[in-house]
Amino acid sequence: MLSLSSTNKSALLLLILTLVFFKINAQGIQGTIKSSDGEPLPYATIYVRNIETGTTSNAEGYFEYPLPSGKYDLVFQYMGYKSVVKFIEVGNGFSEVHVKLAPQTIVLRDVEIRAGKEDPAYTIMRKAIAKAKFHQQQLDSYEAEVYIKGSGRLIDSPFFLRKQIAKEGVDSTTAFVTESISKVKYTRPNIYEEEVLSIRSSGEDNNTSPMEYLKGSFYEPKLGEAVSPLSPKAFAYYRFEYLGTYKDQEYEFSKIRVIPRSKGDDVFEGEISIVEDYWSIHSLNLKTSYLGIEFLINQIYNPIDNKAWLPISHQFDVEGTFFGFEFEYNYLATVKNYQIEINKDLDVELVVIDEKVDKELAAKLESQNKNVNTEVLEKMQSGKEMTRKEMRKLMRDYEKMESERDTARDIQYVTNVKIDSLAFKKDSSFWQSVRPIPLSEYEIKGYHKMDSMALVNKQEAEGDTIKTKKGKEGFKIYDLLLGNTYKIGDKTHLELESPLLSLNFNSVEGYNFSYQLAYTKTFENKTWLEVTPEVRYGFSINQLQSKLKTTYKFGEQNVIVEGGRYVYQINPEEPIIPIINSLTTLMLESNYMKLYQKEFAALKVQKKITDKYRVNVSAEYANRLPLENQTNHTWFNKKDRVYTPNTPANVELGNTTFLEHQIFMTGLSLTMKPWLKYYIKNNQRETINRSSPELTLAYDNAIPVSAAEISYHKWSADLTHSLDVGIRGRLSFRVGGGGFLAKDSITFLDYNHFMGNRTPIQDIDVVKSYRLLPYYNYSTEGPYFNLLTHYQFRKFFFSRFKFARKRGVKESVFVNYLGTESSLNYTEAGYSIDNIFRLFRLEAVAAFQDGEYVDWGIRFGVAAFLEEMFNFE
Numbered sequence: 037m038l039s040l041s042s043t044n045k046s047a048l049l050l051l052i053l054t055l056v057f058f059k060i061n062a063q064g065i066q067g068t069i070k071s072s073d074g075e076p077l078p079y080a081t082i083y084v085r086n087i088e089t090g091t092t093s094n095a096e097g098y099f100e101y102p103l104p105s106g107k108y109d110l111v112f113q114y115m116g117y118k119s120v121v122k123f124i125e126v127g128n129g130f131s132e133v134h135v136k137l138a139p140q141t142i143v144l145r146d147v148e149i150r151a152g153k154e155d156p157a158y159t160i161m162r163k164a165i166a167k168a169k170f171h172q173q174q175l176d177s178y179e180a181e182v183y184i185k186g187s188g189r190l191i192d193s194p195f196f197l198r199k200q201i202a203k204e205g206v207d208s209t210t211a212f213v214t215e216s217i218s219k220v221k222y223t224r225p226n227i228y229e230e231e232v233l234s235i236r237s238s239g240e241d242n243n244t245s246p247m248e249y250l251k252g253s254f255y256e257p258k259l260g261e262a263v264s265p266l267s268p269k270a271f272a273y274y275r276f277e278y279l280g281t282y283k284d285q286e287y288e289f290s291k292i293r294v295i296p297r298s299k300g301d302d303v304f305e306g307e308i309s310i311v312e313d314y315w316s317i318h319s320l321n322l323k324t325s326y327l328g329i330e331f332l333i334n335q336i337y338n339p340i341d342n343k344a345w346l347p348i349s350h351q352f353d354v355e356g357t358f359f360g361f362e363f364e365y366n367y368l369a370t371v372k373n374y375q376i377e378i379n380k381d382l383d384v385e386l387v388v389i390d391e392k393v394d395k396e397l398a399a400k401l402e403s404q405n406k407n408v409n410t411e412v413l414e415k416m417q418s419g420k421e422m423t424r425k426e427m428r429k430l431m432r433d434y435e436k437m438e439s440e441r442d443t444a445r446d447i448q449y450v451t452n453v454k455i456d457s458l459a460f461k462k463d464s465s466f467w468q469s470v471r472p473i474p475l476s477e478y479e480i481k482g483y484h485k486m487d488s489m490a491l492v493n494k495q496e497a498e499g500d501t502i503k504t505k506k507g508k509e510g511f512k513i514y515d516l517l518l519g520n521t522y523k524i525g526d527k528t529h530l531e532l533e534s535p536l537l538s539l540n541f542n543s544v545e546g547y548n549f550s551y552q553l554a555y556t557k558t559f560e561n562k563t564w565l566e567v568t569p570e571v572r573y574g575f576s577i578n579q580l581q582s583k584l585k586t587t588y589k590f591g592e593q594n595v596i597v598e599g600g601r602y603v604y605q606i607n608p609e610e611p612i613i614p615i616i617n618s619l620t621t622l623m624l625e626s627n628y629m630k631l632y633q634k635e636f637a638a639l640k641v642q643k644k645i646t647d648k649y650r651v652n653v654s655a656e657y658a659n660r661l662p663l664e665n666q667t668n669h670t671w672f673n674k675k676d677r678v679y680t681p682n683t684p685a686n687v688e689l690g691n692t693t694f695l696e697h698q699i700f701m702t703g704l705s706l707t708m709k710p711w712l713k714y715y716i717k718n719n720q721r722e723t724i725n726r727s728s729p730e731l732t733l734a735y736d737n738a739i740p741v742s743a744a745e746i747s748y749h750k751w752s753a754d755l756t757h758s759l760d761v762g763i764r765g766r767l768s769f770r771v772g773g774g775g776f777l778a779k780d781s782i783t784f785l786d787y788n789h790f791m792g793n794r795t796p797i798q799d800i801d802v803v804k805s806y807r808l809l810p811y812y813n814y815s816t817e818g819p820y821f822n823l824l825t826h827y828q829f830r831k832f833f834f835s836r837f838k839f840a841r842k843r844g845v846k847e848s849v850f851v852n853y854l855g856t857e858s859s860l861n862y863t864e865a866g867y868s869i870d871n872i873f874r875l876f877r878l879e880a881v882a883a884f885q886d887g888e889y890v891d892w893g894i895r896f897g898v899a900a901f902l903e904e905m906f907n908f909e
Contacts (some may be wrong), residue, residue, distance in 0.1 A: 046901040061529055063126055064102035067133035069093050077137060079368060080114040081336045081349045085121075088340060089372030090185075092349050094475070100130070111285075115307075115319050116140050119284045121852045128637060138565040140716040142280030142291060151207040157278035157292045158309055161270070163866075166388050166424035168266040169431035172255040173438075174344055178224045179375045185471075188212040188354075188365035212365075213237070213475070215467060218496040222251075224379065225438065226449040234462045235455070251451070254308075254317060260331075262302045262324040265294045266317075268428070275305055283313070287339075294322060300831045300841055301325050316345040317387060327844030327871060329356030340374045347371060357843070370718055381434070397421075448724060451714040456793045461718040527558040541618040543627040544668040545603065546576025572602065576667040581633075592644035599637035603663065606630045606684065607789035609810055616797050621679075622671045628794055628811060630684045632785065635659040647723055648712045654703040657744070660785060661696045684784075684812035687858045691785040692812070699746040729757035734774075738786070749777040756803065765848075766830040770803040775819035787815040790822060792856060798879060798897035802826040806852050807864055807881040808893050814859040821855040830901070834869065848900075850881075860885035871899045 069080040076097025083090040086109040095098040103126050110119045110133070117137035119348050124131055146287055189212070205213045214237040221229040228251045252259045255268040277293040289309045296303040306322035316337070334351035350369040356362070358829055370421040422430070468624045511522070519534030538550040550572040557565045564587075571582045583600025605612070617629040636658035643651045683692045713727035738746040752774030761767045774788060789812060791805035799805045803824040832839045832847040852864040866881030879895040 063128055063132050064100070065108075065110070065126065065133050066100040066130045067098075067135065069099065069114065069135050069137065070096045071117065072136050072138045074136075077117070079334070079349075079351045080112060080137070083111040083348055085111050085114065087680050088338075088374055090348050091349075091370050091372075092368055100471075111338075112137060113332065113337070115309075115321055120691075121285070132348045140282045140284070140886075142282045144278075144280050154392075155767075156274065157276035157290075158271075158394045160277050160278070160290050160292060160315075161265070162386045162390050162392070162424055164310050164315045164317075165266050165268060165270055166427040167386075168264075168268075169435065170253040170382060170386065170427070171316050171344075172253060173224065173431070173434070174379055174382050175222070175224060176379045177221065178340075178346070178374055179219065179221045179374045180371045180375070182218050182220050182369055183471075184214070184216050184218075184367060184369045185475075186212075186214045186365065186367040188363060190363050191861065198339060208755075215471065226447065228449065228451050230451075232453065232454045232455040232459050234466070235459045236462065236467060254320065254335075257691055260324075261326060262304055262449075265304055265308055265322070273297060279307070287318070289318045301327065301844075302836060304831065311345060313464075314345065314385075325356075327874070328841060329354065329844070332461050334458045340376050343378055344376055345555040346374060346376070366609050374666065382529060386427065389421055389423050391423045391425060446713050447721075448713050448715050448727075452716075452718055462498065512547050521907065525557075527549065530554070531556070540614040541622055541669075542614075542629050542631065543621060543665040543667060544631050544663045544682055545574025545579075546669065548572060548574040561590075572601075574603075575668075575671075594640075594642040596640040596642070597638070601633065603631045603633050603637045606632060606785060606812065607791075607815075609789070609791060610708050611789075611791045611793065611805060612795065613797075616795050620795050622669075624679045625670050625672070625674045626794070627665070627677065627679045630682055630812065631663050633661045633663055634659075646712070647721075648709045648728075650707045652703070652705045652707075655701070657698070657700045659696065659698050660694075662694055669813055685810070686784065686812050686815055688814075688816055688818075688856075689784055689787075694783040694785065697746065697783065698742070698744040700739050700741050700744040702739065703734065703736040707732045712892075726758045729755055731755050738782075740781070745781055746786065747778075747780040748782050749779075750786075750788070751775065751777060752788070761827075767825055768803050768826045768828075770824045771822070773819070773821045776817060779817060782817060784815070787817050788820055789815045789821075793895075796894065796896055798877070798895040800898045800900065802848070802900050806854070807866060807879065807895050808883045809852075809854065809862065809864070813855050814854060814862065816856040816858065816859045821853075823853045824850075825852070826850040828870070844871045844874055846900075858899060861887070866895075875899050881900060 040589055063438070065082075069077045069082075071077055075091075078093065078095045078097055080093045080097065080099075082092065082099055082101065083368065084103070086107075089822045091099060091101045095474045105126055105128075110122045110124055110134045112122070114137055114488050116139060118140050119372075120135050120137055122133060122135065124133060166472050214235070216235040217233045217829050219231045219233060223229075254264045254266055257264060257269070263269065263273045265276075267273070273296065275295040275297055277295060279291040279293055281288055281290045283289075291307055291309045292302055293307055296305050299305070302324070304322040304324045306320070308320040308322065309318040310316070311318045317335070319334075319336045321332075321334045323330060325331065332351070332353040335347045336349045337345040338348045340346050349369050350371075351365070352367040352369070353511060354363075356366040366528055372708055393400075510519070515532055517534060517536060519537075521529060521531045524530050533552045533554070535549045535551050538552075539547065540549070541547050550570055552568060552570040555567045559565070566585075567585045568585045568587075569582070570585070571580060581600070581602050583598065583602045585596065585598040588595045612629050614629070617627070620626045620628060636656055638654065638656035638658075640652065640654045643653075645651060663682055665679055668679055686692050709723075709728040709730045712729035713724045714721050716722070717725060732752075734754075735750070735753045737749045740747045752772065754770065754772035756768075756770045758766060758768040776782075780788075790809060791799075792809035792811040792813075793799075793805050794806055794810060798807060801824050806824070827850070828848040829835065831841075835845055846869075848870060850864070850866050850868065854862040863884045863886075864881055865884070866879050868877055868879040870877045872878060875898065877897040877899050879897065881893055881895060882889060883891040
């Protein structure tokens with residue numbers, strides 16, 4: 037049980053008295069918002085119209101908002117209910133305001149909805165979509181103050197972890213809580229700045245913050261990864277249903293149901309209200325999902341300065357299950373004190389005509405404007421009627437004109453976040469005075485727990501409880517087995533890798549392990565040096581091998597010097613992972629890994645010209661030696677199977693053995709991402725994944741100098757990309773080719789090899805390797821062409837079912853092809869289920885040659901989306 041010292045009791049009493057004093061002297065409004073039948077309306081909006089600020093009620097419909105003395109024009113709003121306007125005078129203390137909202141009276145327009153007739157929702161949405169770019173470009177800038185309150189709870193957890201989690205004090209009745217107050221500024225077209233003035237938090241938000249949605253806009257084609265209902269491509273993704281029109285204050289709004297044509301991730305579903313004649317958003321209640329985790333977004337907009345409709349309240353809810361943990365997070369955000377600057381080019385109200393409905397007027401307008409060669413800005417400021425087609429063209433021309441002025445076209449957006457030095461130092465009395473949304477019972481408990489933990493920490497620091505004294509730890513003898521990292525000087529470290537992690541088995545070396553040290557030093561001029569010695573010992577071959585690698589980085593260049601005697605896979609891309617080879621060799625008696633040894637000295641220079649272009653230059657002199665199997669040890673002896681020789685089978689060469697020889701090789705490669713896009717966050721430029729294809733051109737040659745007899749000229753080209761294709765899914769592909777320009781003298785080591793696979797385990801990169809291709813059967817000295825494709829569906833078969841979608845299941849098909857003189861048009865076709873238990877991928881694949889079936893298999897892999905999340909390389 038936690039006990040309080042007399043000092044702490046006095047401090048607690050002082051805090052209580054401070055809060056009581058504040059409550060007596062504070063002033064503002066407080067009360068409840070309920071429906072006409074007495075039910076509380078959670079997260080209803082209270083907008084102070086005459087000062088353009090506001091708040092929302094909490095989950096119980098209660099609100100409390102501090103305001104200085106004065107007269108206020110309050111608007112109470114809730115989706116689906118009539119707004120109520122009240123005029124309140126605030127004096128000393130809090131003025132009680134209790135409001136009941138009646139359901140909104142929705143009137144269907146005087147239109148006929150018959151079979152074969154278009155739903156009137158479509159003409160409304162066509163106009164809103166046509167003006168989306170207008171609304172997106174309408175403001176040159178705005179500034180505002182944003183209050184965000186977030187809370188989250190762990191609802192359930194895997195049974196084997198529940199006791200441990202309970203010991204940590206985490207249960208479903210305690211909420212993670214965070215509150216922050218920020219000043220935000222947006223500058224057209226893509227600069228977002230945030231200054232965090234105050235922040236208070238208990239627990240972690242686990243990256244569920246809604247800031248990306250607050251910074252984004254439904255007028256953009258995409259919000260997050262989901263397609264907006266106001267996207268130019270919206271009609272390919274959604275159906276729309278007209279629910280009716282209602283009048284609130286002096287405006288009319290049409291409510292539209294948004295229905296995905298194909299349910300699943302990356303689309304929204306729900307309702308959106310459009311302001312008549314302005315064709316802007318009034319409010320929305322939409323949900324979407326990503327990997328089975330559901331997101332609910334509720335926004336209410338108000339006219340600022342009677343010119344632009346901007347969001348004043350956001351409700352953002354996240355719920356789902358991930359690795360057996362069921363959770364929910366709820367965020368509320370209120371935006372106040374807008375200061376807007378209208379784009380002078382668009383300070384005009386353009387009237388949009390739907391040519392599909394008003395055909396005669398549209399034809400007349402198009403005829404009038406057909407031969408009129410008016411500048412873009414003149415058309416903008418004409419204020420005349422125009423068709424949707426003209427509006428879209430006008431906005432495209434305007435954006436093109438703006439883009440030509442832009443000197444940083446590759447920058448998609450800029451985000452800068454600054455945290456005030458006093459942001460974390462505000463106490464509970466401060467938050468009580470500024471908090472526009474009262475805390476719920478769960479949130480109060482979360483903060484109480486945080487304050488209790490802070491008190492314990494303070495007592496530990498003051499000596500009220502037992503301290504844990506940790507001395508400085510140096511080298512321990514067990515570090516030789518477990519590894520460790522040591523700081524041995526200013527910006528100087530020594531890392532000792534655990535040899536246990538490198539313990540493997542192959543038929544050449546038997547059981548083997550490596551031992552590696554890494555010495556790193558960062559210099560004052562930001563240059564960087566790493567020296568990495570490594571030794572390797574194989575018990576069956578009874579041989580100690582070693583190499584030394586030194587890397588020096590300066591500016592955008594790396595210089596690497598490496599040399600020694602070491603074993604390598606014949607394919608330099610290393611198609612089989614050592615631990616996988618160890619298991620297949622020991623358990624299945626299938627020794628797929630083929631090795632050779634080289635004694636070498638190498639130099640590599642890697643130059644980053646820009647983020648879009650990189651050049652690598654290399655030179656190496658090596659003495660290459662063949663190796664043979666040294667052991668037949670296995671865990672399970674298969675009577676029908678023996679280890680294959682260390683010389684791989686190849687249909688072109690037959691005998692792939694080679695004699696010891698020397699070679700001098702040089703290489704040059706250029707990697708290009710010509711259309712790469714960026715974002716800037718806190719003045720650091722970062723690349724946007726999948727924003728450009730990657731093309732690599734490579735040239736390698738062997739020069740017969742000194743004792744080196746190998747001579748050839750080899751080229752290759754490789755293109756990879758991943759892109760969204762329409763509404764159906766994502767296409768990833770790798771296409772490449774190459775060959776020898778000349779080959780006076782080569783060995784099998786110099787052939788073009790391919791990323792084959794014969795194990796049940798598949799690489800995480802879905803277009804990196806084949807699924808069934810033998811590792812070296814079709815290695816070639818002739819020309820080759822390879823193509824690997826992977827297409828992931830938004831919805832296919834299993835993903836049509838709700839239980840699968842909620843668990844984030846994805847389905848894919850893939851087709852791979854290899855064309856060489858001897859591969860007989862080798863082709864693979866397969867189907868995969870991805871994100872099984874959020875972590876795994878299961879594939880079924882069949883192989884064909886010249887159109888005839890030759891093999892099939894099942895492959896297991898890590899979920900493909902993890903590569904994107906964690907940037908595996």
